[in-house]
Amino acid sequence: MERTVRTDLPGLTRRRRRPGASLAPYWLILPGWLWLAAFFITPVIVMVSLSLQTGDFIDGFRQTWHVATYADVVHTYHVQLVRSLLYGAAATVCCALIGYPVAYWIAFRAGRHKSVFLFVLLLPFFVSFVIRTQSWNVVLADHGVLLGPLKDLGLLSDGFHVLATPYAVIGGLTYNFMPFMVLPVYVALERVDPKVIEASTDLYASRTATFTRVVLPLSLPGVFAGVLLTFVPASADYVNAGILGGPSTTMIGNIIQTEYFTNLDYPGAAALSFVLMGALLLAVFTYARTLGTDEVLQAAAR
Numbered sequence: 001m002e003r004t005v006r007t008d009l010p011g012l013t014r015r016r017r018r019p020g021a022s023l024a025p026y027w028l029i030l031p032g033w034l035w036l037a038a039f040f041i042t043p044v045i046v047m048v049s050l051s052l053q054t055g056d057f058i059d060g061f062r063q064t065w066h067v068a069t070y071a072d073v074v075h076t077y078h079v080q081l082v083r084s085l086l087y088g089a090a091a092t093v094c095c096a097l098i099g100y101p102v103a104y105w106i107a108f109r110a111g112r113h114k115s116v117f118l119f120v121l122l123l124p125f126f127v128s129f130v131i132r133t134q135s136w137n138v139v140l141a142d143h144g145v146l147l148g149p150l151k152d153l154g155l156l157s158d159g160f161h162v163l164a165t166p167y168a169v170i171g172g173l174t175y176n177f178m179p180f181m182v183l184p185v186y187v188a189l190e191r192v193d194p195k196v197i198e199a200s201t202d203l204y205a206s207r208t209a210t211f212t213r214v215v216l217p218l219s220l221p222g223v224f225a226g227v228l229l230t231f232v233p234a235s236a237d238y239v240n241a242g243i244l245g246g247p248s249t250t251m252i253g254n255i256i257q258t259e260y261f262t263n264l265d266y267p268g269a270a271a272l273s274f275v276l277m278g279a280l281l282l283a284v285f286t287y288a289r290t291l292g293t294d295e296v297l298q299a300a301a302r
Helices: 021-051 068-109 111-126 129-139 147-152 166-176 179-190 194-202 207-218 220-236 239-244 252-262 266-291 293-301
Strands: 053-056 060-063
Touching (some): 021 266, 053 266, 068 111, 068 220, 068 252, 068 266, 111 179, 129 166, 220 266, 239 252, 252 266
Antiparallel strands (some): 053 060
């Protein structure tokens, strides 16, 4: 049965939509699209075009659609590429193992001093990234403030060193990117309703069961975001490997920097950048697929 609506009743007015109101959302999003086009899409298009060019810095580069550049850089620098992904993954795991307990303690044990502890956590990061990394170079020096006294006491041999090893590079990455893990996890833990934890204890769940079945699943959105925010920049970093590492710990970021600024091989550097981007996207999609983004989004919605 069709239902008719009378519009001729007294006091009943029909709301008219203002002209152009349907375009309001598009006008609001326009500045964001323009910003994205100017500072992301346009540079990406330029880099794609540059990666397919041939020539040199003196005679200039011209567009020849030389796709073989990608195969050449992968064949030449696949070791550094794999090393960068491994270092980034190792630093991400270290950040998770250290950062999750820190975020948990601040969220559930710091009380009214949460802001103070978060400020203390972020305080070193008001200093330049390079200066903070260089300070680790001083601390980890063979006869520095850490290893020097241990060698003088005979606890370490004179030939023992940490710099120019994978441990120094991974340690530097872990230190520099720790807040990218702690802050998202802290925000996720802050959203956990204390009544849910109390309900689990009322149901005679142990502390371990409460954490593994209640707290950890509810904090997965923060862990997911923290892993992404840590793994991507850590794998593409070149400062830590350049300051704390050596020839055997060179990462793909160092190769890109050298190709661009020293060798002036712009097509090779651009191709390496896109190879790194593709490897990171593949790793991120694999991680998201393994963890299950649907479950993470549902947990975030709750």
